[in-house]
Amino acid sequence: MTAAIDFETDVLIVGSGPTGATAALALATCGVRVHLASKWNWLASTPRAHITNTRAVEVLRDLGVEAEARKHATPWEWMGETLWTTSFAGPEIARLRTWGTGEERVGDYLQQSPCPMLDIPQTFMEPVLVHEAALRGASIAMNTEYLSHEQDADGVTVALRDRLSGREYAVRAKYLVGADGARSKIVEDIGLELEGHVARAGTHYTLFKADLSRYVAHRPSILYWIVTPDASFGEIGQGLLRAIRPWNQWIAGWGFDKDAGEPQYTEEELVRRIRILIGDDSVPIEIESRMVWYVNQQYATTYSKGRVFCGGDAVHRHPPSSGLGSNTCIQDAFNLAWKLAYVVKGWAGPALLASYSLERAPVGRQVVLRANQSRLDYAPLNRAFRDLDAPNPVEAGLAKLADPGPDGVARRAALAEALQLKNTEFNALGTETNQRCVSGAVIPDADGGDEVWARDPGLHAQATTRPGAKLPHVWLVGSDGRRISTLDVVGRGLFTLVTGLAGRAWVDAAQALGEPGLRTVVIGATGALDAYYAWHRVREIDEAGALLVRPDGVVAWRHAGALGDAAAAQALLSRALARVLDRG
Numbered sequence: 001m002t003a004a005i006d007f008e009t010d011v012l013i014v015g016s017g018p019t020g021a022t023a024a025l026a027l028a029t030c031g032v033r034v035h036l037a038s039k040w041n042w043l044a045s046t047p048r049a050h051i052t053n054t055r056a057v058e059v060l061r062d063l064g065v066e067a068e069a070r071k072h073a074t075p076w077e078w079m080g081e082t083l084w085t086t087s088f089a090g091p092e093i094a095r096l097r098t099w100g101t102g103e104e105r106v107g108d109y110l111q112q113s114p115c116p117m118l119d120i121p122q123t124f125m126e127p128v129l130v131h132e133a134a135l136r137g138a139s140i141a142m143n144t145e146y147l148s149h150e151q152d153a154d155g156v157t158v159a160l161r162d163r164l165s166g167r168e169y170a171v172r173a174k175y176l177v178g179a180d181g182a183r184s185k186i187v188e189d190i191g192l193e194l195e196g197h198v199a200r201a202g203t204h205y206t207l208f209k210a211d212l213s214r215y216v217a218h219r220p221s222i223l224y225w226i227v228t229p230d231a232s233f234g235e236i237g238q239g240l241l242r243a244i245r246p247w248n249q250w251i252a253g254w255g256f257d258k259d260a261g262e263p264q265y266t267e268e269e270l271v272r273r274i275r276i277l278i279g280d281d282s283v284p285i286e287i288e289s290r291m292v293w294y295v296n297q298q299y300a301t302t303y304s305k306g307r308v309f310c311g312g313d314a315v316h317r318h319p320p321s322s323g324l325g326s327n328t329c330i331q332d333a334f335n336l337a338w339k340l341a342y343v344v345k346g347w348a349g350p351a352l353l354a355s356y357s358l359e360r361a362p363v364g365r366q367v368v369l370r371a372n373q374s375r376l377d378y379a380p381l382n383r384a385f386r387d388l389d390a391p392n393p394v395e396a397g398l399a400k401l402a403d404p405g406p407d408g409v410a411r412r413a414a415l416a417e418a419l420q421l422k423n424t425e426f427n428a429l430g431t432e433t434n435q436r437c438v439s440g441a442v443i444p445d446a447d448g449g450d451e452v453w454a455r456d457p458g459l460h461a462q463a464t465t466r467p468g469a470k471l472p473h474v475w476l477v478g479s480d481g482r483r484i485s486t487l488d489v490v491g492r493g494l495f496t497l498v499t500g501l502a503g504r505a506w507v508d509a510a511q512a513l514g515e516p517g518l519r520t521v522v523i524g525a526t527g528a529l530d531a532y533y534a535w536h537r538v539r540e541i542d543e544a545g546a547l548l549v550r551p552d553g554v555v556a557w558r559h560a561g562a563l564g565d566a567a568a569a570q571a572l573l574s575r576a577l578a579r580v581l582d583r584g
């Protein structure tokens with residue numbers, strides 16, 4: 001590397017997508033010097049990821065941008081009337097209440113998080129994150145391309161190119177974060193092993209403007225599946241109308257045969273196809289842009305090498321089914337940022353950073369497999385919608401669905417079952433929230449044993465204070481009488497020791513330790529009143545016990561019972577912190 005070093009920073013992030021932007025915001029919030037470099041002139045120019053699940057919104061809440069994101073988002077209650085229809089104007093076939101908005105599931109979703117889901121296209125999400133990161137001190141360099149890096153024992157020297165002037169220069173950082181997306185050069189440069197394959201199917205998306213309120217405002221949803229022979233290619237085998245801005249900006253999507261090459265539609269052909277999905281030739285349509293994307297099924301088995309850490313699509317590449325894309329990116333970044341901050345500040349030893357890959361790589365693998373399975377799970381629906389032996393399979397299949405005879409009865413039973421299966425994509429609260437961290441940054445219970453799942457862990461969230469799980473949400477009452485979440489009294493870049501009114505020994509112990517990155521919270525005391533006695537029901541430890549909660553809301557360690565004196569508590573707490581934070 002020949003270029004002179006222009007400046008130094010603590011963390012250099014490459015990429016301003018959901019991963020890089022969240023990492024920059026979280027690091028800047030922690031007061032770490034962070035520089036974000038991104039190749040293009042500005043942030044996402046197409047809507048791409050949009051479904052933001054409760055856990056990702058909790059991250060936004062912790063980072064103080066939940067309210068701003070909500071301003072730009074389609075609200076939860078409008079997200080969920082997912083339906084299958086012959087066209088917007090044509091006869092409907094079936095509906096599923098999705099994203100927890102149906103009566104059967106709404107309580108589950110509300111119970112496990114203070115943050116309802118939201119739907120925010122990437123074009124709106126990225127500016128929220130980057131704006132706030134910059135306000136909190138991150139420096140942002142657009143039109144700046146990562147070229148290469150070299151790492152040594154003390155840091156990483158990164159070669160960048162200013163794409164406006166062509167000037168090449170170097171930045172010296174303590175750590176490099178590769179958030180450079182699915183074609184990551186950084187993953188390639190550090191030689192991370194990837195499993196799976198890319199581009200196993202192709203999808204064509206068209207972004208367009210059209211006021212479709214009259215077809216959807218009374219049955220609001222962000223996803224409408226169109227069962228028509230004109231958009232029936234591939235695994236999903238259905239056309240898609242996805243609401244971007246309700247109800248006048250949309251994406252129309254359908255699969256294409258990738259072996260035949262990328263389709264080249266004229267504007268007239270696109271309008272014709274979109275009108276088939278809408279079922280109304282009179283609606284004015286303005287085509288904005290078009291794109292193709294490929295279905296990937298690939299994940300890295302480890303996420304880091306030395307001082308270089310990769311996250312997001314760089315290390316997990318999968319289709320949008322199940323809506324796990326940017327959600328997983330945001331959570332990767334949140335997991336990594338506090339660890340980098342603690343090490344940079346000298347509050348933790350460097351081995352803490354090894355926990356990032358150990359904790360997130362299994363999640364990435366699971367997400368990749370789940371998203372791809374969700375595509376395969378359209379097959380039973382398509383079997384119910386079609387009669388493959390007939391000259392016009394869709395027409396014949398839909399006729400059979402309306403048949404009063406035994407064939408129709410069997411067909412409708414098959415459709416009911418096929419819809420139930422889609423709950424694993426569309427009401428999968430467990431998949432979204434039951435992640436458990438296993439690494440040196442978590443101390444399992446001495447007598448732990450394996451977690452026993454009370455219900456299907458893919459569908460249902462399981463609240464627990466077991467080390468490795470996210471702190472359960474319940475409502476408390478704050479000092480001004482308003483409800484606050486248990487998640488509101490932890491996080492914000494610090495460890496939290498959580499105890500009850502009977503846990504005086506822990507409070508004294510924490511005070512005596514004087515640990516800079518640790519706060520203490522007494523649930524039950526003024527400011528965190530357990531007025532509903534809800535914490536009492538979920539804490540799984542005695543009132544005089546204690547939980548050590550990491551800055552990312554994950555329980556690092558717990559002590560179930562009372563301790564007689566502060567000295568004993570201090571010894572235990574100090575040992576737990578030393579172990580979790582790699583302080584020998």
Ligand SMILES: Cc1cc2nc3c(=O)[nH]c(=O)nc-3n(C[C@H](O)[C@H](O)[C@H](O)COP(=O)(O)OP(=O)(O)OC[C@H]3O[C@@H](n4cnc5c(N)ncnc54)[C@H](O)[C@@H]3O)c2cc1C
Nearest residue numbers: 015016017018019039048049146180181312313320325326
């Ligand atoms: C067409 C399409 C539709 C999608 N739809 C959905 C959806 O509906 N739901 C969903 O959850 N997900 C969807 N996704 C996936 C979602 O967009 C990704 O999961 C998410 O954007 C990944 O975020 P990221 O930050 O890891 O990477 P990206 O958002 O890809 O960002 C990569 C960043 O790295 C920068 N970069 C790359 N190389 C360099 C370099 N050499 N130097 C400097 N900067 C560099 C880029 O400028 C960019 O800022 C879709 C993706 C596509 C392409």
